[in-house]
Amino acid sequence: MAWFASVLLVVGFSLRPSPIPELQRTYLDLPGVQLLATVLLVALLIAGIGVASRVRDLARRRRGRQIAEASYVFVLGGLVTGGVYGFSVIWRVTYVLEYTLSAMMIDRWLAAQQLVTLAIALSAYLAMRFVNRSIDKLAQTRALTKHQSEVAYHVSDVAIVAFAATVILTLWGIDLTNIFIGAGAITAVVALTARETLTAMLAGFILLFSRPFYVGDWIEVNETTGIVTDVTIFTTKIQTFDDKHVLVPNDEVTDSQLINYSQNDQLRVDVEVGIDYDTDIDRARSVVVDATEDLEPVKNAPNPQVIATEFGESAILLECRVWIADPTMRRRHQARTDVIEAITTAFEREGIDIPYPHRVHAPREESFPVDGGIDRGSAVSPLED
Incomplete structure (x- = not known):
């Protein structure tokens, strides 16, 4: 009611304007009339509440729940205020309201505030x-x-x-100075006690504005690789490709090396294959390029590339580089599988061998029998028999 008294003070409103005393002397002089007026006022209040409820339901469907509830509370406040004032007029007790408001009255500057x-x-x-x-x-x-x-x-x-x-x-x-000083002290205490949490929160804001990745991107942070499923102020949720859900603190995301495989529209896939030292390297490279350039997962631009990387123990290593569009882990695995199958088929067709290590077992000059029943002096190796 303080705000209501302030409004009355500012506008200079009187609880007994000139028509009210005349109305009371003419129509509200008898107790029976006062009783009837009270019943009518109660009926009007009930009807007003019912209308306000219907209007609230209509406003909720058209304007939203919050506006409807705020309007309903405002209308109820008006009905209650009007009802209290009506009862005071009917029973000629407006002086009670005047006394109450006068006790609550404040100066005009405070009311304006x-x-x-x-x-x-x-x-x-x-x-x-x-x-x-x-x-x-x-x-x-x-x-x-x-x-x-x-x-x-x-x-x-x-x-x-x-x-x-x-x-x-x-x-x-x-004075806001003391408030700022107190807030600074509280901030310092919170910063010391919850340093890691605040660091993660600040990192979350950094991720918000820098936007290095989005939900659904394929990223790699430290040793965690997977799809981003959610990003909160404190953590980044990653679903790995073996169906593990990993929560990575945002400060680790910002402080670590981040790889976003979905940032570009393509990804390079590398496949190594070995050829015999007697094989023509240029011919083998051409066979690999011809075998992989028409594969469905592989892009035509850039074209597949094949380079010799190093001399292995039993083979010269060639690295086949192909590119895929819209990179995902499934497309990457599919591209590697198709490239390996195509290279294997092409090498078999062209008669190019893929060397692999051979293990040779040779007997020693002196061997020792396992069976204890054979004399050591007369032991003969089964391989020499």
Whole structure:
């Protein structure tokens, strides 16, 4: 009721304007008439509440739940205020309201401060709703991810509330210096006790603005490789290719080497194959290129490349490099499988051998029998028999 008294004081409203005393003397002089007027007033209040409920349901369907509830509370407040004033007029006890309001009355400057404070709070609420709706529209156009939308909600709400609180405190003449000093001390204590949590949170904001990856991207952080399924302020959730869900703190993501395989629209796949030292290297390279350039998973541009990498123990190693589009782990495995099958088939057709290590077992000059029944002096190796 304090704000109501402030409004009355500012506008200079009187609880007994000139028509009210005349109305009381003419129509509300008898107790029976007063009783009948009370019944009618109660009926009007009940009818008003029913109408307000129906309007609330209609507004909820058209304007949303929050606006409907706020409007319903405002209308109920008006009905209660009107009902109390009506009863005081009917039973000629307006002096009670006058006494109550006079006890609550304050000077005009304080009343103006209250009204401006109420206006600032209402403006901040409306601004938060406008900003949140704008963020929802951006999220629908995929300009913002789910994680970015959630962070944007919190950041915008905190910024609006902090600005409104600063204006209100300044309006009431409260020195903000002590508040800032206290907030700084609290921040220092929290920073010392929850350093890792704050570091992860700051890293989450860095990921929000730098946007090195999105939900659904294939990334590699340290030894974790998989698909990003969710990004929060504190952690990044990765589903590995063996169906493990790994939570990586955001500070580890920002401090470690990050590989985003989905950043580009293509990925290079390397396959090594060995050829015999007697094989013509240029001919083997041409056979590999011809065998892999027409494969379905392999892109035509860039064309497959084959280079000699090193001299192995039993073969010269060739590295076949092919590129795939829209890289995923499944497409990568499929491309490697197709390339290996195509190279194997082409080498068999062209008579090119793929060397592999051979293990040769040779007897020693003196061998020792395993069977204890044979004399050591007369032992003969079974391989020499």
